[in-house]
Amino acid sequence: xxxxxxxxxxxxxxxxxxxxxxxxxxxxxxxxxxxxxxxxxxxxxxxxxxxxxxxxxxxxxxxxxxxxxxxxxxxxxxxxxxxxxxxxxxxxxxxxxxxxxxxxxxxxx
Numbered sequence: 001x002x003x004x005x006x007x008x009x010x011x012x013x014x015x016x017x018x019x020x021x022x023x024x025x026x027x028x029x030x031x032x033x034x035x036x037x038x039x040x041x042x043x044x045x046x047x048x049x050x051x052x053x054x055x056x057x058x059x060x061x062x063x064x065x066x067x068x069x070x071x072x073x074x075x076x077x078x079x080x081x082x083x084x085x086x087x088x089x090x091x092x093x094x095x096x097x098x099x100x101x102x103x104x105x106x107x108x109x
Contacts, residue, residue, distance in 0.1 A: 001014040001016070012027075012032035012033050013027035013030065013032045014027075015027060015049075015053070017053075018053075018056075018057070019052075019053025019054055019055075019056065019057070020053070022052055022053045022055070022056070023049050023050070023052070023053040026048070026049040026052050026053070027049065030045060039068065039070055039074060039075065040087060042068075043066060043068065043083055043087055043088070043091050044090070044091040044094055044095070046066065046091070047064060047066065047088070047091035047092050047094070047095040048091075048094065048095040048098050048099075050064060050095070051092075051095040051096065051098075051099050052099065055099065064088065064092050065082075066082070066083040066088050066091070067080055067081060067082050067083060068080075068081065068083050069081075
């Protein structure tokens with residue numbers, strides 16, 4: 001994670017901004033230090049976490065934009081690139097579905 005001042009730290013997962021507490025909570029549930037998520041699964045989890053963190057501000061629309069960096073032998077060959085549209089759209093669809101499922105569970109309680 002890089003701060004605006006230029007200071008940086010290494011994390012398995014980090015969150016900043018308004019929804020950071022909700023995002024941190026979701027990141028902790030993933031046990032990233034123990035888990036080996038695929039790059040695609042990581043994109044899907046990131047989208048889900050962004051939607052969870054945005055839940056408090058759901059009256060404000062937002063557009064999900066995602067970029068990624070893989071290892072040299074991965075799909076981006078170590079370069080910073082946009083997540084392919086198809087994967088981003090699938091991740092966003094799954095994130096919305098997961099959020100709707102959580103809302104239904106809360107209503108049943």
